Amino acid sequence: MSKDLEVAGRYANALFQVAQDKDLVDVFSEELTELKAALNANKDFVKLLENPTFTTEQKKNLASAVFEKINPTLRDFIYLLIDRNREDYLSVIADVYQKRVNDLRGVADADVYSVIPLSEQELTALSRVFAAKMNKTKLNIQNHIDKSLLGGVKVVIGTRIYDDSLKTKLKDMERQIKA
Template identity: 25%
Template sequence: MADNAPQARPYAKAAFELAREQQAVDQWSTMLAEGARVVLDERVATWLADPTRTAAEQADTLIELLGETLDERGREFIRVLARQHRLAALPAISELFEAERAEYERVAVVEVISAFELSQTQQDSLARALKKRLDREITMTTSVDRTLLGGVIIRSGDTVIDGSARGRLARLKRDLNA
């Protein structure tokens, strides 16, 4: 996303504002996610990158591929992106749209990586603590990375809390070498 973020940001903001006005945030979320998925397909990306294709051809093809996923506003959004040569930014637009949505809905999407499988009780306790700390509803995913040795790493947006044994050892090593 980093490459397209500057170009994608105004489109994501505009799409989110329009979706909110229409009370269709879920629908727009689906439209953008599906558009991103299609644009990331290697064959579609190659076709869209062909300089002999007009913006209208690109838009029409993408609209056809997305079919009933798009409503009229969604089709117009695709046409605008095509005219502005921003179809390749659809994955970044979708990601930024979801960030806008999470901020609006006061939801934090949190990824927890632990050395061992967390029990449901541990997950619930961690979710309560994070809700209190972040002042947001928490949507949490968990995964296991045995190389952590112990503890957890928590990621939410740009925030990373490294409470793993591996992370603590790395900080200790850095401090001792300083």
Template identity: 30%
Template sequence: MSSDHPVSGVAGRYATALFELAEAQGALDAVAADLGNIESMLNASADLTRLVRSPVFSADEQGRAFGAVLEKAGISRLVQNFVGLVIQNRRLFALSEMISAYNAILAAKRGEMTADVTSAHSLGDAQVESLKAALKSATGRDVRINTKVDAELLGGLIVKVGSRMIDSSLRTKLNSLKIAMKEAS
């Protein structure tokens, strides 16, 4: 395994191994797409998430159920085998972290940065593209955006790029105002 990948821990080791296999087969983008589909399925199905996270299910049960889901979804044999190994080694609970780590390795290989953007409401395609352009001009690099919705923000955005965080959420502004009002009284 090469040591130039920006990940560590169990998820990082699995992601690095998958990345190296995908790179050797010229399937980096195909594997990323499959992993994105798996992540979407996990986010959309409480039952699938329960299967992944619950220690109650045996490796055989997880393998049969998850294997059937992956087969039906048209996931490549490489990714199916990878998930099968993860299940066999009882590490399925860390699959989401492995997917994130794979994406981080791929972004680093491409010279991209990843920005985690949390907004009060779902961002439209035009908003995401505008944000990408603004971040590219600020960082000088292509930026891949992971979006998340948190209604408690009320409005605005929280953007994390590398070690920098820009919090322009309405919740934070209101909290700052509340603190300033307490100090003034």
């Protein structure tokens, strides 16, 4: 685990604990998702927030103006990050926090690779089958197009890969023939 992810993980876990204690898990999840989207959309703001020539107070004032509508506890958390010069971790913290929320709800993210876009029915069927395999209640599936698969699908959930693509089957046949 990289040092950055480790640090962000500690902050995200602490924030998650506070959210659970205050029954704000869903509120923080939604607001962090919006916050991350805003940060990704406005790189100039991020540069200002990370600018070392700005004082902590200036950064807090800037954050206060931009994040005025978020939950006060979450705003205080952002101030804490600014106080500790960790504001550049916000996006990663949001990702780790969302993973904790998903774990709590029994939800996992899955990447499904196919040659053509899959229909909603196919995605739902894959979600149901693989959620059961992973002991999850639901999978959030992202369908990616990969023409090199030739056919079939490849499902990636965390570190697990389920490859039922024609490409892999042909490679397996080739290995068996050569053996």
